[in-house]
Amino acid sequence: MEELKYIVWLSLVFGSSSVMLWQIINSYDTAYHAYTSLKDGSYPDSLSENQKNNINKISPEKADKIIEYCSANDIFIIPYTSPEYPEILLKISNPPPVLYVQGDILCLSGGKNITCIGTRKPCEYTKKIISVICSGLAENDFTIVSGFAMGCDIYAHMSAVRAGGKTACILGCGSDVNYPAPNFSYRKSIIENGGVFISEFPPETPPYAKNFPQRNRILSALSKATIVFEAGDKSGSLSTAKLVKNQNRKLFCIPPADISDNRYAGNIHLLRTSATPLYSVGDILDFYNQPEKVTVSESEIEINSENHEKINNTPLPEITPVQQKILSMFEDNDIVHIDNIIDKLDMDISEIITEIMELRISGIIEEITGNRFRKTERRQF
Numbered sequence: 001m002e003e004l005k006y007i008v009w010l011s012l013v014f015g016s017s018s019v020m021l022w023q024i025i026n027s028y029d030t031a032y033h034a035y036t037s038l039k040d041g042s043y044p045d046s047l048s049e050n051q052k053n054n055i056n057k058i059s060p061e062k063a064d065k066i067i068e069y070c071s072a073n074d075i076f077i078i079p080y081t082s083p084e085y086p087e088i089l090l091k092i093s094n095p096p097p098v099l100y101v102q103g104d105i106l107c108l109s110g111g112k113n114i115t116c117i118g119t120r121k122p123c124e125y126t127k128k129i130i131s132v133i134c135s136g137l138a139e140n141d142f143t144i145v146s147g148f149a150m151g152c153d154i155y156a157h158m159s160a161v162r163a164g165g166k167t168a169c170i171l172g173c174g175s176d177v178n179y180p181a182p183n184f185s186y187r188k189s190i191i192e193n194g195g196v197f198i199s200e201f202p203p204e205t206p207p208y209a210k211n212f213p214q215r216n217r218i219l220s221a222l223s224k225a226t227i228v229f230e231a232g233d234k235s236g237s238l239s240t241a242k243l244v245k246n247q248n249r250k251l252f253c254i255p256p257a258d259i260s261d262n263r264y265a266g267n268i269h270l271l272r273t274s275a276t277p278l279y280s281v282g283d284i285l286d287f288y289n290q291p292e293k294v295t296v297s298e299s300e301i302e303i304n305s306e307n308h309e310k311i312n313n314t315p316l317p318e319i320t321p322v323q324q325k326i327l328s329m330f331e332d333n334d335i336v337h338i339d340n341i342i343d344k345l346d347m348d349i350s351e352i353i354t355e356i357m358e359l360r361i362s363g364i365i366e367e368i369t370g371n372r373f374r375k376t377e378r379r380q381f
């Protein structure tokens with residue numbers, strides 16, 4: 001229990017998607033030793049002032065309160081050291097150090113997980129395809145993984161449940177937060193059917209917009225393959241699809257019923273560039289039945305005490321044109337506020353936030369305080 005407390009403490013100090021957090025963890029035998037060393041002022045020069053302030057400001061008692069709250073509210077805390085922690089999730093460079101869970105996380109342990117993503121406003125064709133594919137996969141003992149959002153997500157989850165299957169809901173808020181509210185009524189049937197709700201954020205964390213791009217790296221990492229059902233040209237699913245590629249996972253995409261339908265512009269783009277068309281449940285079964293290839297992508301570095309230097313020196317991910325524009329704003333400024341970025345980019349705010357969060361998750365920029373960002377010292381541009 002003491003070790004769990006200090007793992008939770010580290011996640012509060014550095015944030016659950018921090019690459020620096022894993023450098024710290026891999027530098028010490030235990031989280032407690034990391035805590036005592038950091039409190040004594042022994043830490044890497046590359047720590048930001050905000051991280052140093054957090055070390056002094058956040059007490060272990062705050063972690064104790066979170067653990068007590070979870071115990072009283074049937075929320076399980078699964079640290080990365082637990083045998084119940086999904087092994088596949090440890091293969092990315094910045095997995096969450098702890099997961100807050102309601103339900104049975106072992107539904108993800110069989111190796112037959114499939115992530116399903118798409119728009120919040122699917123058309124009737126897409127709804128039909130989701131029902132056919134997800135129910136068929138559930139009948140073949142697959143666990144359907146999605147984000148519990150309105151639209152494609154909830155159709156995927158409930159198609160699995162109706163077929164008697166299990167489903168994992170990966171949240172961008174605390175696992176006890178009923179968001180989105182219209183989906184609350186589905187929680188009971190999902191858990192009763194052996195499913196699970198998972199969050200990297202502590203209980204009672206609101207659904208902040210910046211949480212969801214961060215959450216998406218877990219969505220894509222939990223499965224060997226991801227299916228995009230319906231995506232427009234500015235869909236958030238395209239961001240998740242990019243994570244799938246970076247994590248060396250397989251991407252499937254539903255061919256549109258009408259190639260001139262703009263609601264599927266994202267599908268067409270993915271099919272042209274990186275995705276495999278999905279025509280039936282059999283396509284997924286064939287892929288999962290293939291022999292495993294022992295390959296490690298640039299972003300998949302095993303986490304252990306001997307290679308934390310590698311994590312610090314992982315090659316930069318592919319930078320999008322929008323991200324290049326964002327990074328150029330740091331050339332004359334050490335710190336840039338998110339409002340300045342939004343003012344200078346003629347784009348949808350949610351898309352800008354997604355790009356900023358991808359840069360942060362990749363360790364290229366870091367948040368200081370109050371939506372202010374700067375380049376990380378360990379990255380060169």
